[in-house]
Amino acid sequence: xxxxxxxxxxxxxxxxxxxVLLLATASTVHSQGIRTVLVSPVPGNPAASGAALxxxxxxxxxxxxSNRWVVKVEPGIYDLAGTxxxxxxxxxxxxxGLTRIVGDGQPSIFGGVVEMAxxxxxxxxxxxxxxxxxxxxxxxxxxxxxxxxxxxxxxxxAKNGTQNNEAILLLSASDFELRDVxxxxxxxxxxxxxxxxxxxxxxxxxxxxxxSFLATGASQINRAVALQFDNPPSVLPSLTNVxxxxxxxxxxxxxxxxxxxxxxxxxxxxxxxRFLASxxxxxxxxxxxxxxxxxxxxxxxxxxxxxxxxxxxxxxxTSQATVRIEGGxxxxxxxTVANTTAMGRVGVAGTQLAGGAVLTTTPGxxxxxxxxxxxxxxxxxxxx
Numbered sequence: 001x002x003x004x005x006x007x008x009x010x011x012x013x014x015x016x017x018x019x020v021l022l023l024a025t026a027s028t029v030h031s032q033g034i035r036t037v038l039v040s041p042v043p044g045n046p047a048a049s050g051a052a053l054x055x056x057x058x059x060x061x062x063x064x065x066s067n068r069w070v071v072k073v074e075p076g077i078y079d080l081a082g083t084x085x086x087x088x089x090x091x092x093x094x095x096x097g098l099t100r101i102v103g104d105g106q107p108s109i110f111g112g113v114v115e116m117a118x119x120x121x122x123x124x125x126x127x128x129x130x131x132x133x134x135x136x137x138x139x140x141x142x143x144x145x146x147x148x149x150x151x152x153x154x155x156x157x158a159k160n161g162t163q164n165n166e167a168i169l170l171l172s173a174s175d176f177e178l179r180d181v182x183x184x185x186x187x188x189x190x191x192x193x194x195x196x197x198x199x200x201x202x203x204x205x206x207x208x209x210x211x212s213f214l215a216t217g218a219s220q221i222n223r224a225v226a227l228q229f230d231n232p233p234s235v236l237p238s239l240t241n242v243x244x245x246x247x248x249x250x251x252x253x254x255x256x257x258x259x260x261x262x263x264x265x266x267x268x269x270x271x272x273x274r275f276l277a278s279x280x281x282x283x284x285x286x287x288x289x290x291x292x293x294x295x296x297x298x299x300x301x302x303x304x305x306x307x308x309x310x311x312x313x314x315x316x317x318t319s320q321a322t323v324r325i326e327g328g329x330x331x332x333x334x335x336t337v338a339n340t341t342a343m344g345r346v347g348v349a350g351t352q353l354a355g356g357a358v359l360t361t362t363p364g365x366x367x368x369x370x371x372x373x374x375x376x377x378x379x380x381x382x383x384x
Contacts, residue, residue: 034068034069035068035069035070036069036072037069037071038072038074039052039053039056039071039072040074040076041074041075041077041078046076046078046079046102047079049077049078050081050083050101052078053071053078053080053085053101054080054085056071057071057088057091058086063088063089063090063091064090065090065119068091069090069091069092070091070093071092071094072094072096073094073096074096075095075096075098075099076099077102078101079102080102080103080104081104082103083103084111084112084113084114084115085101085103085113085114085115086115086117087114087115087116087120087149089117089118089120090119090120091117092120092121092122092123093114093122093125094121094123094124094125095123095126096124096125097125099125099126100125100126100128101114101127101128102127102129103127103129103130104131105131105132105137105139105160106129106135106137106138106139107135107136107137108136109139109169110142110171111137111139112129112141112142112169113127113129113140113141115143116141116142116143116144116146116151116173117146117149118145118146118148118149120150121149121152122141122150122152124152125154126154126155127140127154127156127157128140128157128158129157129158129159129161129165131158131159133162134162135162136162136163137161137164137165138159138165139158139164139169140157140166140168140183141154141167142171143168143169143170143171143173143176144171144173145171145172145174146173146174147173147174147175147176148174149173149175150176150178150179151168151178151179152179152180152181153179153180153181154181155181155183156168156183156184157183157186158185158186158191159186159187160186161187161188162188162189163189163190164188164189164190165185165218166185166192167183167184167185167193167213168181168183168193168194169195169197170195170206171197171199171203172197172198172199172200172203172231173196173203173206174205174235177206177208177209178206178208178209178211179208179209179210180211181210181211181212182211183212183213184216185214185215186216187218188217188219189219189220190218190222190223191215191218191221191222191223191246192223192224192226193213193214193215193223193224193244194211194213194226195223195226195228196226196227196228197228198228198229198230198231198232198233202233203231203233204233204235204236205233205235207237207240208237208238208239208240208242209240209241210240210242211241212243212244213244213245214245214246214247215245215246215247216245216247218249219250220249220250221249221250221251221252222246222247222251222252223246224244224275224277225239226256226257227255227268228256228257228258229258229259229260229292230258231260232260233260236264236267236269236294238268238269238271239268239269239270239271240271240272241271241272242274243273243274243275244274244275245275245276245277246277246278247277247278247279248279248280249279249280249281250280250282251280251282251284252277252278252280252284253277253284253285253288254276254277254286254304254305255287255288256285256288257287257290257296258289258290258291258292259289259292259293259294259296259319260292260293261292262293264294266295267294268294268295268296268297269297269299270296270297270298270299270301271299271300272299272300273301273302274303275302275303276304276305277305278306278307278310279307280310283309283310283311283334284305284307285310285312285314286303286304286305286310286311286312286332287303287312287313287314288316289313289314289315289319289344290315290316290319291317291319292321293320293321294321295321295322295324296322296324297323297324298328299327300327300328302328302330303328303329305331306333307333308333309333309334310332310333310334311332312331312336312353312355313325313330313332313337313338314337314338314339314340315339315340315341316340316341317341319343319344320341320343320344321344322345322347323347324347324349325337325346325347325348325349326350327350327351328351329352329354330351330352331353331354331355332355333355333356334356335355336353336355336357336358337353337358337359337366337383338358338359339359339360339362339365339366340360341362341365345365345367346360346365346366347366347367348368348383349368349370352374353371353373353383353384354373354374357383357384358384366383367383368382369381371384
């Protein structure tokens with residue numbers, strides 16, 4: 001482990017030359033320098049490399065808001081086996097693009113190869129959780145109650161857990177950002193590319209931007225993105241420029257939302273995104289909203305569930321939510337949009353509806369305005 005002298009740059013930037021240093025200093029001023037620890041791999045020994053990484057993070061003395069650190073991890077494979085990398089507040093872990101952190105599966109989903117803390121950032125690396133067909137769960141990145149933290153430019157993989165494979169699991173996290181993330185979950189009974197689970201206050205305010213999530217190969221249900229609010233969140237999440245794909249298996253949900261039991265201000269806002277559910281044997285759903293109250297708004301978003309027996313967007317179960325679809329495209333094999341709730345509402349405006357007819361079981365609960373079908377036939381105030 002090497003400790004480098006402090007530099008005043010932002011923790012997410014590398015200073016490559018004195019002119020860049022001057023520019024960074026001019027644009028970002030810190031009252032204290034940010035200290036850097038350099039971790040190098042042990043050639044030909046991923047386990048020793050993993051031990052060095054664990055020691056580097058745990059050995060930092062007294063990090064705080066005024067004593068911030070960056071652990072810079074050089075390219076290589078760092079095998080943690082069954083010991084998680086426990087992030088620490090005020091300590092960022094920064095890879096080098098080709099940095100790869102690998103670990104074993106866990107007895108349950110409540111644990112991961114990397115465990116996020118509050119006030120930290122994980123960036124520029126790959127995290128792989130491999131259940132190896134033995135462990136019940138494989139979770140790459142796990143954030144229990146983390147606040148004011150970020151995952152940036154990270155590739156997360158969870159595979160071969162016998163039950164659950166979850167690439168990124170945020171449990172009651174708040175003020176949490178995922179940006180430029182690629183996550184994939186493979187195999188087992190259930191897969192989740194991203195799972196946001198709010199069990200207790202004050203979790204919420206999860207922001208996802210420029211990210212892709214893949215869930216594939218589960219024997220039961222693949223969920224590319226799942227948002228579940230058992231407790232009302234402080235702020236509902238937002239997804240911008242997100243791609244979610246749920247493929248293969250028995251059933252696929254590209255985006256599944258369980259709204260909170262009581263309505264909260266604001267909305268689940270999804271913009272400029274694409275969700276694809278395909279390849280299931282029991283019917284797929286592009287976007288499924290199946291319980292709770294509140295507003296879900298899809299803006300300029302494409303949803304596809306093209307197979308026979310599949311539905312593009314479905315408001316289902318006991319949900320009393322309101323779903324608004326504006327300026328996008330919805331494709332479904334049997335139904336483009338379905339509302340089978342007694343009290344939920346769906347409104348579709350300025351959107352292409354391609355495939356099967358809409359379905360509603362309560363008159364007036366599904367309204368279309370200015371939509372068109374796959375051959376661009378226009379419907380001013382009715383649904384195709």
